[in-house]
Amino acid sequence: MTTDKKLIAAASALLDAGGEDAVTLRAVGHAVGISHNAPYKHFKDRGALLAAVAMVDFAMLTDAFCGIRQSGAKPTTKLKRALKTVADYGRTHPARYRLLFSNADIAAQGGEIEQAAMMAFAEFAAIVKECQSKQELPDAPNAALSGLIYASMHGLLDLEASGRMRPAKGLSSVGQSVDLLIQLLSPKA
Amino acid sequence: MTTDKKLIAAASALLDAGGEDAVTLRAVGHAVGISHNAPYKHFKDRGALLAAVAMVDFAMLTDAFCGIRQSGAKPTTKLKRALKTVADYGRTHPARYRLLFSNADIAAQGGEIEQAAMMAFAEFAAIVKECQSKQELPDAPNAALSGLIYASMHGLLDLEASGRMRPAKGLSSVGQSVDLLIQLLSPKA
DNA sequence: ACCTGAACACCGTTCAAGT
DNA sequence: ACCTGAACACCGTTCAAGT
Numbered sequence: 452m453t454t455d456k457k458l459i460a461a462a463s464a465l466l467d468a469g470g471e472d473a474v475t476l477r478a479v480g481h482a483v484g485i486s487h488n489a490p491y492k493h494f495k496d497r498g499a500l501l502a503a504v505a506m507v508d509f510a511m512l513t514d515a516f517c518g519i520r521q522s523g524a525k526p527t528t529k530l531k532r533a534l535k536t537v538a539d540y541g542r543t544h545p546a547r548y549r550l551l552f553s554n555a556d557i558a559a560q561g562g563e564i565e566q567a568a569m570m571a572f573a574e575f576a577a578i579v580k581e582c583q584s585k586q587e588l589p590d591a592p593n594a595a596l597s598g599l600i601y602a603s604m605h606g607l608l609d610l611e612a613s614g615r616m617r618p619a620k621g622l623s624s625v626g627q628s629v630d631l632l633i634q635l636l637s638p639k640a
Numbered sequence: 641m642t643t644d645k646k647l648i649a650a651a652s653a654l655l656d657a658g659g660e661d662a663v664t665l666r667a668v669g670h671a672v673g674i675s676h677n678a679p680y681k682h683f684k685d686r687g688a689l690l691a692a693v694a695m696v697d698f699a700m701l702t703d704a705f706c707g708i709r710q711s712g713a714k715p716t717t718k719l720k721r722a723l724k725t726v727a728d729y730g731r732t733h734p735a736r737y738r739l740l741f742s743n744a745d746i747a748a749q750g751g752e753i754e755q756a757a758m759m760a761f762a763e764f765a766a767i768v769k770e771c772q773s774k775q776e777l778p779d780a781p782n783a784a785l786s787g788l789i790y791a792s793m794h795g796l797l798d799l800e801a802s803g804r805m806r807p808a809k810g811l812s813s814v815g816q817s818v819d820l821l822i823q824l825l826s827p828k829a
Numbered sequence: 830a831c832c833t834g835a836a837c838a839c840c841g842t843t844c845a846a847g848t
Numbered sequence: 849a850c851c852t853g854a855a856c857a858c859c860g861t862t863c864a865a866g867t
Contacts, residue, residue: 454850475839475840475841476840476841476842477839477840477841485850485851485852486851486852486853487841487852488841488842488843488844488851488852488853489850489851489852491842491843492849492850492851493850496841496842497841497842552798552799552802552804553742553798553802554802555801555802555803558802558803558804559803565806568804569806589824591820591824595812595816595817595820596820598805598817599792599796599817599820599821601795602792602795602796602799602817603788603791603792603795603821604795605795605798605799606790606791606792606793606794606795606796606798607788607791607795609741609742609794609795609798610741610791610794612744613741613742613743613744613747614744614747614748615741615747615757616787617754617758623784627784628784628787628788628791631780631784631785631788632788632792635778635780635824635825636824636825643831664858664859664860665859665860665861666858666859666860674831674832674833675832675833675834676833676860677832677833677834677860677861677862677863678831678832678833680861680862681830681831681832682831685860685861686860686861
């Protein structure tokens with residue numbers, strides 16, 4: 452494995468283990484067995500290394516969505532699976548999820564990262580479109596509806612991750628809330 | 641004004657001016673005219689100072705929601721106004737908004753801050769309940785529906801603030817997306 | 830009670846120097 | 849081309865000392 456890949460893998464592992472603050476260049480360098488400033492020969496700065504982690508994960512999500520879309524399941528099942536994929540990823544790797552969907556510095560780097568994000572969204576939107584074709588979701592503009600559904604999912608996950616989904620709020624779980632949303636959005640239900 | 645209040649005001653201003661990273665105890669102390677470690681006599685640590693800022697803002701949102709609820713407007717108008725209040729606050733003070741709704745460390749402090757958050761949510765839920773009573777929103781459990789609507793709003797705002805609401809995604813604006821949500825949720829529309 | 834200055838253990842980043 | 853060690857300008861936090 453090249454040093455670049457090793458650095459990305461180390462940063463990814465540190466994100467899972469201790470959150471974004473744990474990803475210091477000193478810790479990353481130490482994990483790979485090089486000095487704390489050697490990463491600068493592979494990435495412009497700390498932000499670029501984190502963006503590289505995000506790139507890998509966006510590609511993974513795109514693949515996952517694509518696999519679900521090409522499966523033989525019925526549209527709403529595909530949608531629920533796609534949303535569950537996101538929820539599982541967000542819960543298992545909260546710091547990495549935030550990198551992809553909540554970190555302004557990452558998005559500000561534009562270019563490759565923005566394209567990777569748009570590819571993942573396009574796959575998601577394609578699944579939503581299938582639901583719309585089968586009249587299982589309303590006839591709103593596909594991008595707007597897909598964005599709204601994704602944003603709802605994101606809001607639920609972010610509130611949960613930051614400890615704001617208290618049972619007292621009636622938000623017993625992200626899964627239940629998503630199911631409620633899809634049910635309420637279903638035409639004529 | 642007591643030193644405590646001055647520190648909170650200074651931290652709040654620094655959040656608006658330069659984001660969370662700009663709120664260093666050195667900068668806060670300097671703004672108030674004391675040394676960089678004097679704040680420790682008023683707040684346990686940097687996190688407690690930020691939590692105090694969040695407390696003030698939660699109370700402000702609670703008041704705003706309460707005022708809207710007691711107005712003579714029709715329920716859906718109240719709901720839209722409440723959501724617009726949140727959107728305006730989130731856009732004008734993004735760093736402070738994140739403190740209230742995205743910062744895990746703040747929520748983890750529990751106690752007072754959690755209670756302040758729940759009071760704001762209760763006011764919001766009361767407005768949603770009025771909409772439900774007038775059959776303008778579906779007959780789902782109030783807390784679950786309120787949480788879902790708020791989470792959607794939060795997801796839209798967070799994605800926008802972090803630079804992920806590209807027009808290409810069909811999410812031309814948070815306002816339009818919120819309107820779409822309320823329209824789609826309206827029974828028999 | 831409230832504040833100060835020095836100090837400690839960290840950061841990201843830069844740079845001269847090595848191979 | 850890739851790496852190292854020292855250095856710089858920051859942090860949050862602690863502590864002894866002052867009033």
